[in-house]
Amino acid sequence: MNFGSMPVAELEGKYSELMSAYKNFQQKNLKLDMSRGKPCTQQLELSMDMLNNTEIKAESGLDCRNYGILDGIPECKTLFAQMLEVDEKNLIVMGNSSLNVMFDYIAQCMIHGAGATPWASQGKIKFACPVPGYDRHFGILEYFGIEMINVPMLKSGPDMDVLEELVKDSSVKGMFCVPKYSNPDGTTYSDETVRRIAALKPAAEDFRIIWDNAYVVHDLKEKTDPLLNIFDECKKYSSEDMVIEVASTSKITFAGAGIAVVAASDNNIAMIKKRMGMQTIGFDKINQLRHVAFLKDMNGIRAHMRRHAEIIAPKFNVVLEAFNSELSGKGVASWNNPNGGYFISLNVMEGCAKRTVELCKQAGVVLTPAGATFPYGKDPKDSNIRIAPTFPSVEELKLAVELLCICVQLAAAEKLLNK
Amino acid sequence: MNFGSMPVAELEGKYSELMSAYKNFQQKNLKLDMSRGKPCTQQLELSMDMLNNTEIKAESGLDCRNYGILDGIPECKTLFAQMLEVDEKNLIVMGNSSLNVMFDYIAQCMIHGAGATPWASQGKIKFACPVPGYDRHFGILEYFGIEMINVPMLKSGPDMDVLEELVKDSSVKGMFCVPKYSNPDGTTYSDETVRRIAALKPAAEDFRIIWDNAYVVHDLKEKTDPLLNIFDECKKYSSEDMVIEVASTSKITFAGAGIAVVAASDNNIAMIKKRMGMQTIGFDKINQLRHVAFLKDMNGIRAHMRRHAEIIAPKFNVVLEAFNSELSGKGVASWNNPNGGYFISLNVMEGCAKRTVELCKQAGVVLTPAGATFPYGKDPKDSNIRIAPTFPSVEELKLAVELLCICVQLAAAEKLLNK
Numbered sequence: 001m002n003f004g005s006m007p008v009a010e011l012e013g014k015y016s017e018l019m020s021a022y023k024n025f026q027q028k029n030l031k032l033d034m035s036r037g038k039p040c041t042q043q044l045e046l047s048m049d050m051l052n053n054t055e056i057k058a059e060s061g062l063d064c065r066n067y068g069i070l071d072g073i074p075e076c077k078t079l080f081a082q083m084l085e086v087d088e089k090n091l092i093v094m095g096n097s098s099l100n101v102m103f104d105y106i107a108q109c110m111i112h113g114a115g116a117t118p119w120a121s122q123g124k125i126k127f128a129c130p131v132p133g134y135d136r137h138f139g140i141l142e143y144f145g146i147e148m149i150n151v152p153m154l155k156s157g158p159d160m161d162v163l164e165e166l167v168k169d170s171s172v173k174g175m176f177c178v179p180k181y182s183n184p185d186g187t188t189y190s191d192e193t194v195r196r197i198a199a200l201k202p203a204a205e206d207f208r209i210i211w212d213n214a215y216v217v218h219d220l221k222e223k224t225d226p227l228l229n230i231f232d233e234c235k236k237y238s239s240e241d242m243v244i245e246v247a248s249t250s251k252i253t254f255a256g257a258g259i260a261v262v263a264a265s266d267n268n269i270a271m272i273k274k275r276m277g278m279q280t281i282g283f284d285k286i287n288q289l290r291h292v293a294f295l296k297d298m299n300g301i302r303a304h305m306r307r308h309a310e311i312i313a314p315k316f317n318v319v320l321e322a323f324n325s326e327l328s329g330k331g332v333a334s335w336n337n338p339n340g341g342y343f344i345s346l347n348v349m350e351g352c353a354k355r356t357v358e359l360c361k362q363a364g365v366v367l368t369p370a371g372a373t374f375p376y377g378k379d380p381k382d383s384n385i386r387i388a389p390t391f392p393s394v395e396e397l398k399l400a401v402e403l404l405c406i407c408v409q410l411a412a413a414e415k416l417l418n419k
Numbered sequence: 420m421n422f423g424s425m426p427v428a429e430l431e432g433k434y435s436e437l438m439s440a441y442k443n444f445q446q447k448n449l450k451l452d453m454s455r456g457k458p459c460t461q462q463l464e465l466s467m468d469m470l471n472n473t474e475i476k477a478e479s480g481l482d483c484r485n486y487g488i489l490d491g492i493p494e495c496k497t498l499f500a501q502m503l504e505v506d507e508k509n510l511i512v513m514g515n516s517s518l519n520v521m522f523d524y525i526a527q528c529m530i531h532g533a534g535a536t537p538w539a540s541q542g543k544i545k546f547a548c549p550v551p552g553y554d555r556h557f558g559i560l561e562y563f564g565i566e567m568i569n570v571p572m573l574k575s576g577p578d579m580d581v582l583e584e585l586v587k588d589s590s591v592k593g594m595f596c597v598p599k600y601s602n603p604d605g606t607t608y609s610d611e612t613v614r615r616i617a618a619l620k621p622a623a624e625d626f627r628i629i630w631d632n633a634y635v636v637h638d639l640k641e642k643t644d645p646l647l648n649i650f651d652e653c654k655k656y657s658s659e660d661m662v663i664e665v666a667s668t669s670k671i672t673f674a675g676a677g678i679a680v681v682a683a684s685d686n687n688i689a690m691i692k693k694r695m696g697m698q699t700i701g702f703d704k705i706n707q708l709r710h711v712a713f714l715k716d717m718n719g720i721r722a723h724m725r726r727h728a729e730i731i732a733p734k735f736n737v738v739l740e741a742f743n744s745e746l747s748g749k750g751v752a753s754w755n756n757p758n759g760g761y762f763i764s765l766n767v768m769e770g771c772a773k774r775t776v777e778l779c780k781q782a783g784v785v786l787t788p789a790g791a792t793f794p795y796g797k798d799p800k801d802s803n804i805r806i807a808p809t810f811p812s813v814e815e816l817k818l819a820v821e822l823l824c825i826c827v828q829l830a831a832a833e834k835l836l837n838k
Contacts, residue, residue: 036486044475044484051705054470056463065463065673067455095514096703103698107526111539111563120530120539136697143697144530254484257705278555278562279522284515284703286470286676 002331003349003412015413018406022363025403030364032400037183037342038391039255042311046304047253050294056286064285070276076259076288082298083216084247085229086263092272095283098248098260102176102210103140105244105262108275109173110144115206119146119173128166128175130158132345132373132384134183137176137212141375146173148375153182157189160196167202174208180227181215184345184373184386186338188225198233200242211245217305218251219340220313231263240265249291251342252304259291315389318397319344326405332412335387344387345373352411353382359407365400421750422768422831434832437825441782444822449783451819456602456761457810458674461730465723466672469713475705483704489695495678495707501717502635503666504648505682511691514702517667517679521595521629522559524663524681527694528592529563534625538565538592547585547594549577551764551792551803553602556595556631560794565592567794572601576608579615586621593627599646600634603764603792603805605757607644617652619661630664636724637670638759639732650682659684668710670761671723678710734808737816738763745824751831754806763806764792771830772801778826784819 003011056065058073071077072093081088094101110120119125126147129138133153141148149166152159158177166172179189189197197209211230219225234240243265249258262272295301320337323346327333335346348356353370360367368386371377387404389397413419422430475484477492490496491512500507513520529539538544545566548557552572560567568585571578577596585591598608608616616628630649638644653659662684668677681691714720739756742765746752754765767775772789779786787805790796806823808816832838 038486041482044482047484048473048475051473051475054467056467056470063460063463065466065675067457067669067674069675097699097701100699104523107530111526111529118539120537136700139697143694250486254705255486256484256488256701257703275562278558280516280519281555282516282675284676284706286673287703287706 002329003409003416004331008417011413011417015410015417015419018410018413021406022359022410025363025406028364028399030399030403032364032392032396033366034388034392034400035366035368036391037251037388039251040311040391040393043308043390044254046307047294050253050290053290053293055289055293058285058289064289067281069282069285070273070280072283073285073288075292079292079295079297080247080261081263083301084213084245084261084263086231086245090231090265090269091261091263092269092276093283093288094260094262096256096258096260096287098212098214098246098250099136101246101260101262102137102212104279105210105272106140106144108272109206109208112271112275113206114173114208117206119206122171125171125173126169128158128163128172129375130175130177130182131375132184132379132386133176134178134212135368135372137210138375141176150375151175153185153187155187157187157193160193164196164200167200167204167207170203172202173204173206174210176210176212178212178214179230180213180225181218181338181341183214183341184343184384186336186341186343186345188227188339191228194228194230195233198230198239199237200239202242207242209243211243213245213247214251215341216247217301218308218342219305220309220316221339223339225339241267244268252301253291253294257287259287312390315392315394315397316344318394319387319389319401322398322401322405327408330409333408342388342390344389346385346387346408347383348385348408349412349415350381350383352408352415353379353385355411355414356404356407357385359410360404363403363407365403367404421748422828422835423750427836430832430836434829434836434838437829437832441778441825441829444782444825447783447818449818449822451783451811451815452785453807453811453819454785454787455810456670456807458670459730459810459812462727462809463673465726466713469672469709472709472712474708474712477704477708483708486700488701488704489692489699491702492704492707494711498711498714498716499666499680500682502720503632503664503680503682505650505664509650509684509688510680510682511688511695512702512707513679513681515675515677515679515706517631517633517665517669518555520665520679520681521556521631523698524629524691525559525563527691528625528627531690531694532625533627536625538625541590544590544592545588547577547582547591548794549594549596549601550794551603551798551805552595553597553631554787554791556629557794560595569794570594572604572606574606576606576612579612583615583619586619586623586626589622591621592623592625593629595629595631597631597633598649599632599644600637600757600760602633602760603762603803605755605760605762605764607646607758610647613647613649614652617649617658618656619658621661626661628662630662632664632666633670634760635666636720637727637761638724639728639735640758642758644758660686663687671720672710672713676706678706731809734811734813734816735763737813738806738808738820741817741820741824746827749828752827761807761809763808765804765806765827766802767804767827768831768834769800769802771827771834772798772804774830774833775823775826776804778829779823782822782826784822786823
């Protein structure tokens with residue numbers, strides 16, 4: 001029965017019942033962390049063969065132990081160009097972190113601009129931010145003092161009506177987004193959304209979309225979400241310079257020792273290489289060799305990702321089954337059921353997210369802080385909680401999610417009862 | 420006999436003789452590259468055991484394959500804190516490139532400043548540049564639009580009288596330097612120089628010295644150059660915030676797959692970590708583990724560096740012996756005989772460096788471009804040439820240096836004969 005339409009006495013009874021269950025949980029001394037989208041140990045084990053590679057020569061004969069090659073060894077470029085469906089000349093292999101690639105790109109725009117004038121010389125500049133979104137994107141923008149403007153996420157991706165209006169302001173310089181299995185909603189942008197993004201005519205000639213394709217091959221189910229190739233669409237509008245795509249193997253091979261790549265137009269690749277030529281002599285090519293030897297080709301990547309899905313899909317199911325059985329029909333929460341990615345996005349009763357997270361924490365389960373999925377940590381509805389089910393074991397997860405369901409209801413009951 | 424005091428007819432004869440030897444060389448179809456300070460294959464082989472490490476857990480039990488740890492695994496911090504003789508809390512382990520560490524630090528100062536005001540908001544700013552120096556330092560400064568002012572290198576390090584005068588200008592914000600076995604001179608800063616640097620009282624409160632200790636353990640001989648610990652000296656003047664020290668294993672293990680570190684004061688470490696926390700989730704910890712397992716401790720590093728010296732010291736000797744036998748007493752060149760590092764600095768007759776490099780190139784030997792050791796590629800005397808003897812084999816080097824000695828004399832004879 002819906003909490004909101006329950007008679008007060010009945011809700012008080014429900015509240016006592018929940019509080020008693022909650023107190024039982026507190027005595028279990030749980031210590032679980034579901035705050036970050038981290039692969040679990042079993043997932044990391046899948047890539048252990050990668051460490052057995054002691055090959056040091058690229059196919060060209062180049063000694064990968066030495067200096068040289070700014071943009072990645074050719075076979076590694078080939079592999080990731082296939083993964084992102086771009087030309088090899090439009091791809092650069094970088095270090096171990098796509099976050100680092102994005103941060104450095106924004107720094108580049110601040111100092112040297114994406115057009116005629118450095119962003120740092122243009123006074124107050126702004127970015128459109130699809131919300132809920134990825135906290136580390138917001139972190140980069142906040143570091144550089146770029147104002148963030150919320151754009152609501154719909155089932156089809158960012159609300160394009162809002163975005164098209166926003167980009168009429170020439171101080172709006174760009175947008176970070178996760179177009180496939182978005183963080184945290186698990187939404188994949190519809191064909192129409194991708195087309196409208198490619199067709200954007202921003203007032204700012206130096207407008208840049210950071211297309212963070214973090215979950216490009218991270219399907220969980222037989223049924224997968226198709227995503228249009230953004231560059232193919234941009235070609236139709238000559239807007240290729242507007243998009244910087246990034247991806248990494250952090251959730252393919254090793255989260256801490258993977259490879260990040262960037263794909264961009266000829267113009268943007270040239271500007272990035274110009275900067276990189278001053279910034280480094282080249283990234284770790286032995287790690288590039290390891291990745292190629294291990295993943296081999298797109299078939300290799302797909303097969304490998306199926307093994308990941310076999311490990312983590314059951315964990316998503318544990319969370320979803322608990323939500324279905326414990327929260328359905330009570331008017332206390334809604335959630336998504338993504339076909340891929342790393343998160344389940346839980347929307348609790350308005351004004352209850354912070355309290356829910358706090359209750360979980362006091363019983364030993366750490367969730368992503370409420371508000372983290374919004375710029376400046378401010379969820380206007382205090383409703384969204386990002387659930388990261390991959391790292392804990394299934395057993396731990398069952399316990400954690402049982403607790404979470406209690407806390408979601410407790411917080412809702414507290415609110416309705418004005419406690 | 421000194422070319423300058425030779426009768427014209429005799430010099431003409433010498434010139435013909437040299438030209439004939441040069442033309443013989445052109446027919447050998449040499450193809451040698453001595454342009455960069457690259458380790459040779461035999462040096463890289465020394466570290467192959469590093470690739471056999473498949474350990475994935477840090478001493479703390481942390482899984483290095485996963486996300487986490489911003490500043491490096493503790494055992495790796497310990498190792499490199501010993502190498503730089505600093506506290507572990509004052510050291511951060513980064514990616515594979517100390518150049519990248521320096522570039523990012525300058526970017527950080529441009530955007531957020533080293534004091535109250537971002538460098539980018541302070542109009543024209545300047546750096547003092549000991550010359551001859553490292554072209555990639557100059558490249559970073561040029562990229563950020565920072566004006567470079569030459570400070571002559573003496574036998575004791577940068578001319579401190581000049582530097583002390585320069586820093587009275589508050590728009591002078593810093594200096595890059597290589598204090599041990601400097602690039603290219605092989606000079607190690609004297610105790611007095613280090614003390615005067617530590618005692619500097621720049622007008623700019625946000626003055627920063629990038630102490631690029633690239634050759635900290637890179638001795639070539641039994642006789643090594645001692646270098647005072649800059650931070651110990653700075654403590655005496657409370658100037659620790661003025662120095663950012665970097666180093667890497669690029670010339671210890673693998674040039675393309677090593678580890679870079681930064682050492683700095685508590686204040687500076689805090690500012691760097693604040694930025695890094697937005698820039699990355701952490702660098703490659705498996706590579707950190709590999710390095711610790713392989714190098715173990717300072718005794719391990721020292722023993723390993725002796726093996727490097729056994730390979731490259733004979734190469735330095737090939738060059739020095741050729742210079743001694745072919746160029747001595749002719750008034751056409753002077754050079755250093757360093758106790759460590761990667762270069763021999765050759766000063767040819769004024770106005771002859773470009774021509775010497777060009778002559779070598781036309782006979783198949785690529786040297787570092789003349790001028791590269793000066794800001795903006797402009798050697799005011801057109802005299803300095805950086806010789807990088809490590810990469811070619813001894814046999815190749817003998818040929819290359821025989822050619823070089825011919826070209827040095829040819830260029831000098833051309834100049835004296837007004838050809």
